Amino acid sequence: MKKFIGALFFISISLSLLNLGCKDSVTADQIDSVVIPSSNVSYSQYIQPVLNLKCISCHGAGQVDGGINLTTWAGTTADPNVVFPGYPNNSSLVWAIQGKPNVSAMPPLDSPYKPLTTNQVNGVITWIKEGAKNN
Numbered sequence: 001m002k003k004f005i006g007a008l009f010f011i012s013i014s015l016s017l018l019n020l021g022c023k024d025s026v027t028a029d030q031i032d033s034v035v036i037p038s039s040n041v042s043y044s045q046y047i048q049p050v051l052n053l054k055c056i057s058c059h060g061a062g063q064v065d066g067g068i069n070l071t072t073w074a075g076t077t078a079d080p081n082v083v084f085p086g087y088p089n090n091s092s093l094v095w096a097i098q099g100k101p102n103v104s105a106m107p108p109l110d111s112p113y114k115p116l117t118t119n120q121v122n123g124v125i126t127w128i129k130e131g132a133k134n135n
């Protein structure tokens with residue numbers, strides 16, 4: 001019995017270490033505590049993980065609402081009306097996550113997805129201001 005508990009303990013420690021080493025596996029519970037810096041915002045490190053957890057179930061490969069596919073950088077930046085590199089104020093993605101009038105708020109208020117935090121909204125704005133790069 002002692003050996004069994006020891007083995008379980010070992011396995012759970014190894015699994016949590018494995019989890020820590022794997023940066024991409026941020027869960028819906030963890031995403032809001034990831035702090036996006038105020039400059040040099042990396043798309044792959046900070047933006048795509050937010051889109052993955054809060055947007056792509058409706059804007060993904062299977063279901064592409066509004067014709068907007070947010071599963072990759074190429075899809076996210078495909079339409080300059082959605083993301084206009086250098087100009088967050090002209091990007092409808094920014095209006096949508098800010099809940100601006102005349103645009104549908106994203107994620108939709110009646111959906112199970114949590115709205116973006118202020119830090120996430122600012123992170124998206126900074127990423128677009130810095131050229132919406134594939135970085």
Ligand code: HEC
Pocket residue numbers: 051054055056057058059065066068082092093094096097102103104106107108111112113116
């Ligand atoms: C529950 C499904 C759902 C989720 C989650 C969702 N969307 Fe949408 N989105 C839609 C639908 C449906 C439309 C098209 C109809 C509309 O505009 O309401 C849309 C339209 C849009 C538009 C175009 C808005 C306009 O009026 O021009 C943008 C930009 C957008 N979504 C971005 C996002 C982003 C960014 C996220 C995540 C933060 C997100 N969406 C999450 C369903 C969703």
